[in-house]
Amino acid sequence: MTDQVYKTDALIAQDIDAYLERHQHKSLLRLITCGSVDDGKSTLIGRLLYDSKMIFEDQLAQLEADSKKVGTQGQEIDFALLVDGLAAEREQGITIDVAYRFFATEKRKFIVADTPGHEQYTRNMVTGASTAELAVILIDARKGVLTQTRRHSYLCHLLGIKCIVLAVNKMDLVDYDQAKFDAIVAEYTEFANSIGITDFTAIPISGFKGDNIAGHSDATSWYSGPTLMAHLEGVDLDQNTSAAQEFRMPVQWVNRPNLDFRGFSGKIAAGTIKPGDAVRILPSGKTSHVDRIVTYDGDLDSATAGQSITLTLKDEVDCSRGQVITTASAPLEVADQFETTLIWMDEEALIPGRSYYLKIGAQTVSATVAEPKYQINVNTMEHAAAKTLELNAIGVANITTDRDIPFAPYAENRTLGGFILIDKMTNATVGAGLINFALRRAQNIHWQATDITRDHHANLKNQKPAVLWMTGLSGSGKSTIANAVEKKLARMNRHTFLLDGDNVRHGLNKDLGFTDADRIENIRRVGEVAKLMADAGLIVITAFISPFRSERQMVRDMMAPGEFVEVFVDTPLSVAEERDVKGLYAKARSGQLKNFTGIDSPYEAPETPEIHIDTTAMSIDEAAEQIFKQLLGE
Amino acid sequence: MKDVQTHLSRLEAEAIEIMREVVSEAENPVMLYSVGKDSAVMLHLAKKAFYPSPPPFPLMHVDTTWKFQEMYKLRDKAAKDAGMELIVHQNPEAKEKGINPFDHGALHTDMWKTEGLKQALDKHGFDAAFGGARRDEEKSRAKERVFSFRTAQHRWEPKAQRPELWSLYNARKAKGESMRVFPLSNWTELDIWQYIHLEGIEIVPLYFAAPRPTVERDGLILMVDDDRFPLEPGEEPVMRSIRFRTLGCYPLTGAAQSEAATLTDVIQEMLLTTTSERQGRAIDKDQGASMEVKKQQGYF
Numbered sequence: 001m002t003d004q005v006y007k008t009d010a011l012i013a014q015d016i017d018a019y020l021e022r023h024q025h026k027s028l029l030r031l032i033t034c035g036s037v038d039d040g041k042s043t044l045i046g047r048l049l050y051d052s053k054m055i056f057e058d059q060l061a062q063l064e065a066d067s068k069k070v071g072t073q074g075q076e077i078d079f080a081l082l083v084d085g086l087a088a089e090r091e092q093g094i095t096i097d098v099a100y101r102f103f104a105t106e107k108r109k110f111i112v113a114d115t116p117g118h119e120q121y122t123r124n125m126v127t128g129a130s131t132a133e134l135a136v137i138l139i140d141a142r143k144g145v146l147t148q149t150r151r152h153s154y155l156c157h158l159l160g161i162k163c164i165v166l167a168v169n170k171m172d173l174v175d176y177d178q179a180k181f182d183a184i185v186a187e188y189t190e191f192a193n194s195i196g197i198t199d200f201t202a203i204p205i206s207g208f209k210g211d212n213i214a215g216h217s218d219a220t221s222w223y224s225g226p227t228l229m230a231h232l233e234g235v236d237l238d239q240n241t242s243a244a245q246e247f248r249m250p251v252q253w254v255n256r257p258n259l260d261f262r263g264f265s266g267k268i269a270a271g272t273i274k275p276g277d278a279v280r281i282l283p284s285g286k287t288s289h290v291d292r293i294v295t296y297d298g299d300l301d302s303a304t305a306g307q308s309i310t311l312t313l314k315d316e317v318d319c320s321r322g323q324v325i326t327t328a329s330a331p332l333e334v335a336d337q338f339e340t341t342l343i344w345m346d347e348e349a350l351i352p353g354r355s356y357y358l359k360i361g362a363q364t365v366s367a368t369v370a371e372p373k374y375q376i377n378v379n380t381m382e383h384a385a386a387k388t389l390e391l392n393a394i395g396v397a398n399i400t401t402d403r404d405i406p407f408a409p410y411a412e413n414r415t416l417g418g419f420i421l422i423d424k425m426t427n428a429t430v431g432a433g434l435i436n437f438a439l440r441r442a443q444n445i446h447w448q449a450t451d452i453t454r455d456h457h458a459n460l461k462n463q464k465p466a467v468l469w470m471t472g473l474s475g476s477g478k479s480t481i482a483n484a485v486e487k488k489l490a491r492m493n494r495h496t497f498l499l500d501g502d503n504v505r506h507g508l509n510k511d512l513g514f515t516d517a518d519r520i521e522n523i524r525r526v527g528e529v530a531k532l533m534a535d536a537g538l539i540v541i542t543a544f545i546s547p548f549r550s551e552r553q554m555v556r557d558m559m560a561p562g563e564f565v566e567v568f569v570d571t572p573l574s575v576a577e578e579r580d581v582k583g584l585y586a587k588a589r590s591g592q593l594k595n596f597t598g599i600d601s602p603y604e605a606p607e608t609p610e611i612h613i614d615t616t617a618m619s620i621d622e623a624a625e626q627i628f629k630q631l632l633g634e
Numbered sequence: 635m636k637d638v639q640t641h642l643s644r645l646e647a648e649a650i651e652i653m654r655e656v657v658s659e660a661e662n663p664v665m666l667y668s669v670g671k672d673s674a675v676m677l678h679l680a681k682k683a684f685y686p687s688p689p690p691f692p693l694m695h696v697d698t699t700w701k702f703q704e705m706y707k708l709r710d711k712a713a714k715d716a717g718m719e720l721i722v723h724q725n726p727e728a729k730e731k732g733i734n735p736f737d738h739g740a741l742h743t744d745m746w747k748t749e750g751l752k753q754a755l756d757k758h759g760f761d762a763a764f765g766g767a768r769r770d771e772e773k774s775r776a777k778e779r780v781f782s783f784r785t786a787q788h789r790w791e792p793k794a795q796r797p798e799l800w801s802l803y804n805a806r807k808a809k810g811e812s813m814r815v816f817p818l819s820n821w822t823e824l825d826i827w828q829y830i831h832l833e834g835i836e837i838v839p840l841y842f843a844a845p846r847p848t849v850e851r852d853g854l855i856l857m858v859d860d861d862r863f864p865l866e867p868g869e870e871p872v873m874r875s876i877r878f879r880t881l882g883c884y885p886l887t888g889a890a891q892s893e894a895a896t897l898t899d900v901i902q903e904m905l906l907t908t909t910s911e912r913q914g915r916a917i918d919k920d921q922g923a924s925m926e927v928k929k930q931q932g933y934f
Contacts, residue, residue, distance in 0.1 A: 016902040028641035099776040109641040130799040252654040257687035296685040308650035427806040429796040
């Protein structure tokens, strides 16, 4: 097997300097291979590694031994074993992931994202596709265009891959029949056009036999196009398009070695920059000119998309991590509401209304996702109504961020339009998103400044506004204690208002039920009302189960620092259930009442509440007294 | 690097981006420095990433006391040249018990390296540690993330890895948890060598062939680097022209017989060679215990 002769070997042996000179000018192509084991994906990757001489002799010896022992190709080499890892690993659930493989030829270095193709691994495929410039979509020549072919093509197109290769594999098993190949290409063309793929390259191959991989196959004399390897080496890369756009660079880090130097470090997302160019910083809108492009290898005359650089500006302007430096005359759009396409990646489904972290470029903000407009069936491309997105689901939903962010639609620029969503409690990456466009209403509603401020209101009442947020299980005593606290405050001439869970659901929130999403919207509205009342100078007392930490945090974040006082009315479930003042626990246990906190819906206790009330150890009055004292700082 | 479209310039820009991201998001980062060629490249990239500032984190060497003498020499020089603080950690327990590669086998690596690393990270409260590992080194590394999350007990949970899309790295973590970050994830051995060549990066002379005192054990050629090497009765070190493809503890690192005395010779030999890089490391061979298991326990 080692008798294959590589033309590079001669050069390496004779003139290593010439070889190095040539190879340091190699370009890089990142690609993804789509298909399942049945399509011969692992065999193909193994073959590419082998044909580009990335397999060493010790690995080859191992491979030959393994092929005889466990291979599926009789006495011949089973290339799939090179990349498949071990079956045991697969069973451990470790291998089903994205693996990256590397090989290089005379002209290019390749990074292959190797991901499983089944529908339950959509998130892995999306991850692999996010960095790929080219996709190899494998088809089994015996089977033709399948559901999974459509899914893989759709996902690659969605993630913005412009170069698509349709590798019609296992041609050896259909006797290299041109008619079969042509029929598959015709069928695929029709589908590809329907989802917006305008161009692709179809190649008849056999990963197992090596036909049209590195060398032209005699068996397909009817095929005059490039071999797979030649196509991968020669395909025109997209890099220059992003270089031709206007200049955009998210600031990753402010470089301040001393008082005389202030540089803005980042990787250029689009365009080209030169010293003297006028730039605008977003979202602040401030302008300046580029002074120097600083690198370790000396100042540059110009820098372009893909380079990591440090810029200094001629003026002392504010610019911090997360802001984007752009061409002054053609800045990015800035908005806080977007239509997005979301890919959900977590076991816990999307909760509309919940506050997640959104990371885009070098910026992390808070964001809430509205109920999806629809979910996309990745097999049929049909749209279906959806209340949420489960693991591996793809849907379209509006997103609101807590501040303006500079962006570009994903279709224009991956860096400026792609984002991830992070769960605030678990810190897990739960979703990935593509910005489609900004919603206009964000731009047309402005905050109207008023002359009488919240401080005026508070001063008139001669008190410090606060939001006393009681949280605890149903029947823990929140309402009773809240009522007692309000009476005490009223006796001291404090201006108060009590927002009670049941009462609010009679009016403001009568349209909401008890699903997770409705509970979150319930709390959001109460939070907004409490905020208005605090702005009016009142001490607001609320009594809501408010079972989720994220939403209590969301309300806390709405208020001025120190204004939100979390009161944990701590009653064990068994005690609350025994009290069962309203008979609700009995109903929930018998199944008449769904989504009841503590029974079939979780309660997330506060970790560090400002006030902790143990209702099993004190009376209502003692509890009210403790809260009253702590609130007034006594 | 001036030529912006080459594979090396793209890998360089990516590594710099990763390092800047860590410095921005972590509270107390550190760069693990093993003195090998990958560490040398990583350190060089750190200088580039933050220039004109020095890299805003210390270098840390988790020492086993069994490294080659030439490695200790270059380590101290490299830290000084970069203007960085150098932290050297030696597991006091391993030191006290006299753990060594000759008598203790796998325990040596476990105590000095795995335990030593955890101790050092805990001692200094580092919440992000750069490592020079590459995905092409070994099968289980191929699916490792660039930002690899560790529990408060330093365990790697392969099933709980975060999806990594585009160049968006989620560096958020709870108190006590930490990240291992691998800026060279997408580099191959050849990339490393080409970059060293192109950038003129100083590496330990052991990578170049020279006559050195050696003995042969279990098919590996080992270098007798100091007088702690226990020779068999009547055994005499033999001078051989050797070099190393990877560097670790000298009693665990097999040498290759070679005449490649310059960098280009080494690259030439590497390109024409027929065995994979990690073959020279005894660690991968012990009882089939995979890197995956070692990593779960906290090995880098």
